[in-house]
Amino acid sequence: MGYLLLISFIIHGITLVIIRQLKIKIDQPAVTKQTLDQQKKEIEELLAVYLLEIREENDKLLEAINHKTETKSKVNTGSNDTQVQKPILSSTQQTTSTAKPETEKYQDYQPLLPKDEDEPVETSFAAQVLALADRGYSAEAIAKELNRGKTEVELLIKFHQR
Template identity: 35%
Template sequence: MIGFFVVVSIIVHAITLLSLVVLSLRVSKTKELELRQEQVARQVEETMSAYLLDLKEENERLLNMLSGNGYNDNASGDTSSSNKGVDLQVNDSNKEVVEAYSPPIPQPAEDVDTYIPSQDSQVLALASEGYSVEEIARTLNKGKVEVELILKFQQRK
């Protein structure tokens, strides 16, 4: 009878020990998963902050470029901007009007359906052709960080 209880006790102890090992493995896997998620969250945060900095730099360049060209966005009713691409300048010496022509911006025909691939698909197509991130950004007039983001998000899908 004592032998029976000893065997049952050994079996119960073995099951308990096995349960502890399994639980410890699960806890370690959970901790590892949490660490990976924190790392991914940090990478996404760093990528987004880099993207925002790049966007801020591009906006500052645009503002500098617009202010350098004498463009000012005032609501005072200035009629000189309503000349549709023609700037009139008066030459004081001869009192003649000189027109500086800037070509009109072409408007797409309304009745023609044209396929325009999305920016994401253009980035992915250029990347699959072997272009570098800098070349893609230069070709599509985008920031390097924006191109990197598109490629990273596509890799995760």
């Protein structure tokens, strides 16, 4: 009876150790979740700060660009309009005058066409044997006509009859 009591205490001790280990494993995700939540909040705050800095820099850049364009437009308002229209007209006149010689240059162009020469098609030995067999020739006659062995012709016919 003493042995049974000793075995019972050992089993209870082992189960308590296992239960404690399982509780530790269950509690770990809760701790890691808290640390992840803290890290998430810190990252969100950092991103918000960076976003504000980028917006401020973009606003400054837009103001600088607008200021430069306003000063350039005030200086070049009258003279720019007439100068821009003249080159456009002259460039269109140039394209029409240069387009005609180019079309004349390629007027007699004829695209290359494939040659109509028929190359002789050689039929394979197997095709020749099967064609002659379909016409009713015997294996010996086919072998004589194609200058091949009788057994070679017979085997080829047998393979293709399947």
